[in-house]
Amino acid sequence: MDAGVLGAWMATGLTLFIFSFLYKDNPLFKLAEHLYVGVSVGYAIVKTFDSVILHLIVKPIFEQGEFSLLIPVAIGLLMLTRYVPNAAWMSRYAFAFIVGVGSGLAIPRTISSFILKQIEDTVRPLLSLAGQDGVAFSVNLLNPASNLNTIIILIGVSSVLFYFFFSIEHQGPGKVVARTGVFFLMTAFGAAFGYTVMARMSLLIGRLTDMIEFSDASYGRPTLWLTVLTIAALALLTRRRENEPSTSDR
Amino acid sequence: MSFSERMLKIDRRIIFVVIGLCTLLPLLYPVGLPIKISPEVRSVYDYMESLPPHSVFLLSIDFDPASKPELHPQAVALLRHAFRKDLRVVAMTLWVSGTGMAEQLVTQMAQEAGKENGKDYVFLGWSPGGSAVIINMGQDLYTAFPSDYGGRATKGLPVLDGVYSLKDVTYAVSLGAGVPGVEAWYVFGKDKYKFELAGGCTGVMAPGLYPLLRSGQINGLIGGLRGAAEYESLIGQKGRAVAGMDAQSATHLAIIVLVVICNLFYFSLRRQAKLQSQRSS
Numbered sequence: 007m008d009a010g011v012l013g014a015w016m017a018t019g020l021t022l023f024i025f026s027f028l029y030k031d032n033p034l035f036k037l038a039e040h041l042y043v044g045v046s047v048g049y050a051i052v053k054t055f056d057s058v059i060l061h062l063i064v065k066p067i068f069e070q071g072e073f074s075l076l077i078p079v080a081i082g083l084l085m086l087t088r089y090v091p092n093a094a095w096m097s098r099y100a101f102a103f104i105v106g107v108g109s110g111l112a113i114p115r116t117i118s119s120f121i122l123k124q125i126e127d128t129v130r131p132l133l134s135l136a137g138q139d140g141v142a143f144s145v146n147l148l149n150p151a152s153n154l155n156t157i158i159i160l161i162g163v164s165s166v167l168f169y170f171f172f173s174i175e176h177q178g179p180g181k182v183v184a185r186t187g188v189f190f191l192m193t194a195f196g197a198a199f200g201y202t203v204m205a206r207m208s209l210l211i212g213r214l215t216d217m218i219e220f221s222d223a224s225y226g227r228p229t230l231w232l233t234v235l236t237i238a239a240l241a242l243l244t245r246r247r248e249n250e251p252s253t254s255d256r
Numbered sequence: 257m258s259f260s261e262r263m264l265k266i267d268r269r270i271i272f273v274v275i276g277l278c279t280l281l282p283l284l285y286p287v288g289l290p291i292k293i294s295p296e297v298r299s300v301y302d303y304m305e306s307l308p309p310h311s312v313f314l315l316s317i318d319f320d321p322a323s324k325p326e327l328h329p330q331a332v333a334l335l336r337h338a339f340r341k342d343l344r345v346v347a348m349t350l351w352v353s354g355t356g357m358a359e360q361l362v363t364q365m366a367q368e369a370g371k372e373n374g375k376d377y378v379f380l381g382w383s384p385g386g387s388a389v390i391i392n393m394g395q396d397l398y399t400a401f402p403s404d405y406g407g408r409a410t411k412g413l414p415v416l417d418g419v420y421s422l423k424d425v426t427y428a429v430s431l432g433a434g435v436p437g438v439e440a441w442y443v444f445g446k447d448k449y450k451f452e453l454a455g456g457c458t459g460v461m462a463p464g465l466y467p468l469l470r471s472g473q474i475n476g477l478i479g480g481l482r483g484a485a486e487y488e489s490l491i492g493q494k495g496r497a498v499a500g501m502d503a504q505s506a507t508h509l510a511i512i513v514l515v516v517i518c519n520l521f522y523f524s525l526r527r528q529a530k531l532q533s534q535r536s537s
């Protein structure tokens with residue numbers, strides 16, 4: 007059998023098995039789920055072994071004589087001492103090295119990229135209010151750079167930050183500001199939820215598009231045959247479960 | 257039990273069937289609803305259009321088959337555009353689980369455009385380290401990727417002529433489905449080595465990346481299947497994303513209708529309960 011055709015049958019069958027969970031939890035779904043996890047982990051292990059162990063460690067050391075690579079290899083091997091209780095303390099050197107390098111790389115860059123740049127972008131547009139011809143104010147909701155939107159963003163950021171400020175009680179004018187923050191948060195959550203729905207539907211569209219493609223005669227119509235088989239298997243499993251004596255009857 | 261109560265306790269499988277049909281029917285019988293181009297997708301397209309031939313275009317395919325329906329059409333559209341513009345394409349991935357898929361994608365698009373491996377494009381594959389790979393590439397591309405996916409030495413490849421680090425990349429696009437992805441490319445790549453960067457992402461991630469877009473940290477954003485459909489429309493090669501947009505619109509409409517109906521039943525039940533309590537008192 008052609009590999010493409012075999013792949014089509016596998017993909018269709020596993021998709022239908024996963025979708026069968028929408029009816030109820032069943033052995034077909036569990037089979038597909040375990041296969042997915044197993045194949046993903048197996049693929050990652052094989053790829054990592056080939057790309058890292060063989061191409062970046064073994065070959066350079068033995069073929070090109072790059073013995074300096076033994077230093078990172080030794081640090082990496084120290085991590086495995088976690089499995090030997092008496093030598094587990096040695097793994098701390100490896101973790102200290104990794105945490106140190108990771109923090110050193112990440113902290114300054116993250117502060118610069120996410121905190122400072124974002125604060126700058128929230129405040130800087132206010133300067134655009136004062137142009138060469140005095141103070142001007144542009145009103146255009148569709149243009150993110152318009153002054154009206156700048157003011158809305160500033161109000162939104164300030165009120166949301168105030169909402170998460172718990173050192174004073176949200177009373178009086180503070181309550182109004184906190185409520186405004188909640189309004190902005192709800193709007194943001196709504197937008198995020200809309201995008202999430204779109205993403206999930208896109209995944210469904212992707213699977214269904216493949217299944218429509220695999221209903222073609224050139225593949226042997228796996229979509230049709232496997233749909234019938236899956237429904238029959240589900241019906242059989244349900245009937246068997248119904249006929250099983252309940253624990254109270256035994 | 258009143259009608260509203262029965263409707264609010266409806267079997268969830270009926271809703272699954274409704275959503276399934278709303279997705280399947282437009283795929284089988286497309287209507288061809290118009291697709292409006294958003295400014296964030298247009299800016300990626302415009303920047304690509306402005307690049308002279310033989311500029312270095314880096315495409316980081318940072319996703320795996322789990323996000324394929326959304327990000328694969330984006331990658332296809334971007335590669336078609338890059339090859340049509342005769343750009344030098346340098347493709348890679350930061351996700352080990354997406355390596356095979358990425359290689360297949362790049363090879364297929366290059367064959368479609370009649371491009372030669374090593375001369376017009378290269379697929380570098382995957383290298384361990386996540387964000388550290390980006391920093392390594394910024395210092396020296398050849399230490400991060402001494403060989404390409406096929407095992408050929410990257411030094412001396414015609415496609416990488418004059419390219420020593422990320423500073424020599426004209427335009428980079430990261431199609432990310434998580435970490436490391438677009439944010440890592442900005443933090444450890446663009447912010448440090450100063451090259452123009454755009455992002456493509458799944459729908460779930462898009463709201464989180466808009467702040468980077470508005471502040472100019474990335475120059476464009478292709479969000480989810482919709483973004484891919486917009487890009488396909490812009491390059492004039494409609495593919496899987498455009499085909500899926502009718503289904504997307506139909507399911508959105510179905511969900512809106514379901515939310516409205518459920519709210520109506522919920523408020524009608526509350527009103528009934530209020531009236532009953534008034535009568536009893």
